[in-house]
Amino acid sequence: MPEHNWMQSLDSLEPIPALGEHVVARLRRAIIAGDLPVGTHLVEAKLSARFSVSRGPIRDALRRLQIEGLVEPGGRGLIVRGLTLEDLEELYMVRELIESTAMRRCCEIAAADLSGVERQLDRMRTAYETGDREQFARADLEFHTAFYEIAGYRRLASIWAQQRPTFAEVLTVTNAQDGDLAPTLRDHELLLDAVRNRDADRTLELLHSHIHGSLGRMRAAYADIARPSAV
The missing domain is CATH 1.10.10.10 (Winged helix-like DNA-binding domain superfamily/Winged helix DNA-binding domain)
Structure with a gap:
């Protein structure tokens, strides 16, 4: 045997x-x-x-x-220690700096394989339709992570990986308070279209609007949770 x-x-x-x-x-x-x-x-x-x-x-x-x-x-x-509202603003500032570099690079790559991004967008749509906010947040983060992988910038990807767990939890908290996720879903659809068309200027414009809109919603939703700023 x-x-x-x-x-x-x-x-x-x-x-x-x-x-x-x-x-x-x-x-x-x-x-x-x-x-x-x-x-x-x-x-x-x-x-x-x-x-x-x-x-x-x-x-x-x-x-x-x-x-x-x-x-x-x-x-x-x-x-x-928790997070101050200034901490959140700094996190989003860093995110825009590194993500704009990665997404610009994606626009420069001829025939970039965007299938991974498309899969995460499909997951976001499914989560939106079923009302699963936690899955929506996870797919949202995977959507953005996919661009770092396509760009091939290992150090930028490493910086994002360090900050991603914090973003994951902040998204979970704020998505639960966000009445409508449709605008967020639409932001991601437009971002993917711009990268697919290799329009770097449009991509960065959309990314800036998306990140600052997200920060504004988080600032409002998080005001009662975040620690007071140092005086």
């Missing part, structure tokens, strides 16, 4: 996120949603008990959140 290959029995199972990734995702969402208020002292022992993990993954998660600017040193440990 052939020896049973135990690895094959795992093929049908859903992949389990690394413990540190699971913890950081939960904490990031709680901070950005305002469930963990600014100034909250994050105690490793309590977090370890709450998530039923050792302190190693907790430390990894807190280091990641500190890099992202969501927690900061306070007392003898770390406290929740």
